[in-house]
Amino acid sequence: MKQSQKHLVLVRLKRGRTITPMEAFQEYHITRLAAIIHSLRHEDKYVVEKETVTTGKVGHPYARYKLNKLKSVLQRKFKGL
DSSP: OOOOHHHHHHHHTTOOOOOOHHHHHHOOEEEEEEEEHHHHHEEEHHHHHHEEEETTTOOOOEEEEOOOHHHHHHHHTTTTT
């Protein structure tokens, strides 16, 4: 069974790894990582944090996402209260 793009990203984040748009494209052929992160935040109630990183000679900023596990567990547990 083929896994969804959202599932692939969520598994990676749950393992404590970060993900950037370039990594998402290179490893999973995902071109709209921000849309998947939006879905995880708003539909599934995960707390995904964004860090803006600037590197290299030119210094173009890009996003790096990570899962805040503690906040995600608390938010998902108490969302019905």
